[in-house]
Amino acid sequence: MALITVVYRGSLAEAVGCRDEQLEAATVADVLRHIKSAHGKTVFHAAKAMLIVVNGVSILQKKVYATALKDSDVVSFLPLAAGG
Numbered sequence: 001m002a003l004i005t006v007v008y009r010g011s012l013a014e015a016v017g018c019r020d021e022q023l024e025a026a027t028v029a030d031v032l033r034h035i036k037s038a039h040g041k042t043v044f045h046a047a048k049a050m051l052i053v054v055n056g057v058s059i060l061q062k063k064v065y066a067t068a069l070k071d072s073d074v075v076s077f078l079p080l081a082a083g084g
Contacts (some may be wrong), residue, residue: 010079029065050077
């Protein structure tokens with residue numbers, strides 16, 4: 001397990017009640033499990049619908065939820081933006 005920082009933005013920060021928190025996690029899936037157990041299913045589903053990045057790189061470019069984490073990593077949940 002790694003000590004990481006989780007950053008919440010947009011409506012997710014309001015739902016969680018903070019903009020960031022530190023926790024121990026080995027993968028992004030562990031972070032999502034924490035969110036579900038600590039903040040509930042509604043927040044969990046909202047988090048899964050956001051852009052998830054580890055140290056500024058989208059997990060979609062990696063192994064998605066199996067993305068491994070190491071000490072001092074920053075996992076951010078960012079609102080998706082659309083426009084034209």
